[in-house]
Amino acid sequence: MTLMEEIQQRALQLGIPWAVHLDVTYRCNERCVHCYLDHDDRGEMTTSEIKRVLDQLAEAGTFFLTFSGGEVFMRQDFLELVAYARRLLFNVKVKTNGVMIRRAQASQLRQLGVEQLQISVYSHRAEIHDAITKLPGSLKKTVEAVRFLKSQGLKVVVANVLMTLNSTDQAGVHALARELGVGYTLDPTITPKIDGDTSILDLRIATSDLNAVLHNQELVGNVDEYCAAPPTVSEDDMEGYSCSAGHTSVYISPYGDVFPCVQFPLPSGNVRRQKFLDIWHNSPALAEVRSIHARDLPVCSTCSHMASCTRCPGLAYMEGNMRGPSVADCEKSFQRTGIPSANMLRKGHFHSLTPLIQIQPLGL
């Protein structure tokens, strides 16, 4: 167990919300085709309200704080909020598209001791990136921001969401990140909109592309190990949880709504009406999430992938049942190992990578 896993385990035992994702706005200067949010301001928390929430999170023991949105720099007070969070000694990460970051903002973020900036880049080609963000010139500005931030000594990670529109550009973005001297992370999962609309799921990459990603040594390291058949499911696995959402991590929206995770929109309370710790300790929704062990999952508990699956309870919830399987994660497990999940076998929804019988025409 790594040190971080040990700390996470201790936070779990103590019931501490160790990591919090706080969206400070849903407004955005880009209109990304795959975004799961709407971009209207329906009454965002004020500066003082967010500061009060930060005070409460510090009191609750939160260490990792991620500011995200929307585009965080759409808020005029964003750097004031970061400064406040840093005075409370949070480890602060910021997710942004970088378009509004100039040298001055980069310098301030460095002075404030922000741990990491995660910046979305969809393609190394402007015509593709800008078509996804629907903001002409956005790739150029985003790359400039990465350079400013890097020049200030900040840790930057390029986040590459993969979808049908950019499915051939993964290597190009990875190469761009290397050229810029920053980190790279890939997310091949498109999630439903937070209001439950699933129309954007059509943007998910083809299973053959997902298969290629999961077998790419540059991304996963040792492919044989990563794609090996799942390990035997142990008693400990059956007692465990598939995710930290609601256990040691939680999400707060710009309107103060508390959910287990940004991808798990189960209403759990609102910090405008209740103290955060009151929600964390007493929310029936969070209590229900915490009560679900792997053994309580009717389909997944029978699945050979149980010990290694990245099952997202939020995606399962959005598919209709937080105790159910998440189809996207079933597909990942299948594409990774070639072994169908219990849910796939149950529904007969899988296509083997190589057919059982290969028929080669004889070139007549």
Next chain:
Amino acid sequence: MSEKYLTRSSAIASRLLGGEMMVMSAVDSTFFTLNEVATVIWQAADGHTPLSEIVDRVCSEFEVGPETAANDAERFIEELSRHGILLVSDFPQEPSSSPPMEAA
């Protein structure tokens, strides 16, 4: 022997977890877990409390002898100052106008 004064760097993130302080350097992302004794020293490192007074505090809270406490404190200071998250001075520091707000 001259007195020493300890100050926590502002380039850190920290939080108490189950009575032990978790500290992460914002400079190189090194993560430190401080045991209960080290946590007491860390929390007292406000820039104007003399090290001798901090050692006395450790002695009284943990029932250890002054020599052991002083040696432990020296090792702790050496380790953390090497990573730049604890600053050591021969003089007390002026309180900052906006000091970090330690919670939890």
